[in-house]
Amino acid sequence: MSRRRVDPQPESEKVSRPGIRGRRAAKTSAVATITVERPHGLAVLSHSDRRLLAIVLGVSTAAGILNSTNGNPVLAFFTSAIALGAIARLVVRSVEAISDRIGRGVNGLLQSLLGNLPEIFVILFALKAGLYEIVKATIVGSVIANILLVMGIAFVVGGRKYGRQAFNIVSARQLSMLLALSVFALAIPSLAASFNTPAVEYERQITVIISLLLIVLFLASIPDTIKHANHESPVTGTSEALVAASEVDEHGQWTMNVAVFMVLIAVAGSIIISSWFVKVLPSAMSTLGISEAFAGLIIVALASNVVEAFSGIQLAYRDQQSYALQIILQSPVQVAMIVAPLIALASPLVGAATFTLVLSPLLLAVMFMAVFIAIVVVSDGQSTWFEGAALITLYLGIATAFWWG
Numbered sequence: 086m087s088r089r090r091v092d093p094q095p096e097s098e099k100v101s102r103p104g105i106r107g108r109r110a111a112k113t114s115a116v117a118t119i120t121v122e123r124p125h126g127l128a129v130l131s132h133s134d135r136r137l138l139a140i141v142l143g144v145s146t147a148a149g150i151l152n153s154t155n156g157n158p159v160l161a162f163f164t165s166a167i168a169l170g171a172i173a174r175l176v177v178r179s180v181e182a183i184s185d186r187i188g189r190g191v192n193g194l195l196q197s198l199l200g201n202l203p204e205i206f207v208i209l210f211a212l213k214a215g216l217y218e219i220v221k222a223t224i225v226g227s228v229i230a231n232i233l234l235v236m237g238i239a240f241v242v243g244g245r246k247y248g249r250q251a252f253n254i255v256s257a258r259q260l261s262m263l264l265a266l267s268v269f270a271l272a273i274p275s276l277a278a279s280f281n282t283p284a285v286e287y288e289r290q291i292t293v294i295i296s297l298l299l300i301v302l303f304l305a306s307i308p309d310t311i312k313h314a315n316h317e318s319p320v321t322g323t324s325e326a327l328v329a330a331s332e333v334d335e336h337g338q339w340t341m342n343v344a345v346f347m348v349l350i351a352v353a354g355s356i357i358i359s360s361w362f363v364k365v366l367p368s369a370m371s372t373l374g375i376s377e378a379f380a381g382l383i384i385v386a387l388a389s390n391v392v393e394a395f396s397g398i399q400l401a402y403r404d405q406q407s408y409a410l411q412i413i414l415q416s417p418v419q420v421a422m423i424v425a426p427l428i429a430l431a432s433p434l435v436g437a438a439t440f441t442l443v444l445s446p447l448l449l450a451v452m453f454m455a456v457f458i459a460i461v462v463v464s465d466g467q468s469t470w471f472e473g474a475a476l477i478t479l480y481l482g483i484a485t486a487f488w489w490g
Contacts, residue, residue, distance in 0.1 A: 130339075134178070141175050144168040145358060152361040162369035165362040166384065170391035172358055173203040175351040182344035201424050202352060204389035206359035208428050211385075213435040214363055219381035220440070222487070224425050225448045226386025228268065228417040229455040233480035234387075235394045236413050236462070240473025243401035243409070253407040254466030260414040261459045267421035268456050270299055275444040288441040295442065296426035303422050362388070376490035378448075383484050390416060406468060414459065451483050 130138070148168040151161035180195045204227065211220050243250050274291045277284045284291055339347070362385075370380050387394075400409035425442060432440040444452070458479070462472060 130343075134339075137171070137175060137178060141168070141171045141354070144171055145354060148358060148361055152365060158365050158368035159372050161365045162362070165358060165365060166388035168358045169203055169207065169355075169362055169388050172351055172354045173200075173389070173391065174395075175347065176200060176202060176355065179339075179344055179347040179351055182339035183341070183348065186339075186341045186344065198423075199348065199352075201419060203355040203359065204420075205424060205427060206355050207362055207385060207389055208424075209431065209435050210359050210363040211366070211381075212428070212432050212437040212440060214367075215437075216363070216366070216377065216381075217437070217440060218377045219366070219385065220428070221442075221444055221448060222378045222381025223385045223389070224420060224428070224442075225444065225452045226382035227390055227420045227424070228452055229382075229480065229483065230386045230390055231394075231397075231413050231416045232264075232455040232459045233476045233483070235390070235397055235416075236410070236459075237473040237476030237480065238394070239398050239401035239406075239409050239413060240468045240476065241470045242398055242473075243404065243406055244468060244470025244473060246402065247404050248469075250401075250404065250406040250468050251466055252410050252463075252468065254463065256407065257410050257414070257463035257466070258460075260411065260418060261456075261463050264414060264418050264421065264459060265456045267299065267302075267418055268452060270295060271421045271425055271442060272444070272449060272452070274442045275449045278443045279446060279449070288443050289439065292429050292441040292443070296429040299422050299426040300430070375488060378445075378490050379484065379487045382448075382487050410463065447486070454479075 144164060145168045148161065148165040151157070151164055177200050180199050184195060204223075208220050208223060211223070240250075273295050274288055277291055278288060366380065366385075370377065375384075397409045397413040400406070400412065429440065429442055432438065458476070462468070462476070
């Protein structure tokens, strides 16, 4: 035994004791196999993922019970709104997991197409119910909520913690100008009606043409979005901003099967919860004594855009103001360039063939106001908490004006 301990040539031992070598090799191989073994199924879910699923399941179940029992309409309405926000977050999380598997180049594209599905479903159900004014107010509310309220909160949160914050002025200017161009194009049917031009008799035709042009403009951005993943897309911004938003919470590495399954579950849940949300909306408005314009501009719009709100605010809190502004400003761009045109084109499918994008003068004015402010605020490349407070104040003032209609 002493010889074996001091033998400087282990090869001789290997030759004389093949059985021991075989057992040792088998043991080493077994250990190596254990260390590379990966979890399967739902075991890939992190604590944050499980918490999100628990929230979605809990509030969705509560919303279903309240809607089926015809209980308090206000409670059912707000529970459905919370469930809608939670399911929207699950959609975004599932898309992020898919992009991890097939490449970040399509992340922005998938977010644009799938991330807005909960809002689209809500608007389509509202159109089916004949709530045209709520739909128009929701489209405008989605634009101004992100520009005034969400960006304002992001400025306040970041400014109070870090003081004056700098951001990428080139990216912010590009997104704000693209926002202005898409919103101005969206406003053409309203302007034609407001100035009583001969085209006023063809409001639906103008709406369809403008919607098609905006969709074509979005489609033109797809090749650049996919090919140049590390550069800024005209619609989705940089992949770095999307990655930063996805890393706000720690998530597990989902397999493709789990990610696709979650997307399907989230989309199906979005359809069901959207129908509940719209079903109790008239009763809740009547009970609360609020107008259709206020419900669409404030409540429905906030419920549909809560995901962008949390992501942008958390990034600002982490002193990532450039990424925060990209996430915040991309949302109204996508509303004007994707959501509103798709709704206008799909409206005949839900029995709303006469729906147009002609907005009331006040809705048109506040939308233009928000776009103008977005351009001005980002022009210096810096933000302060007081600018954020002023944005929030303006948003609350607009909400007050629409409380009675």
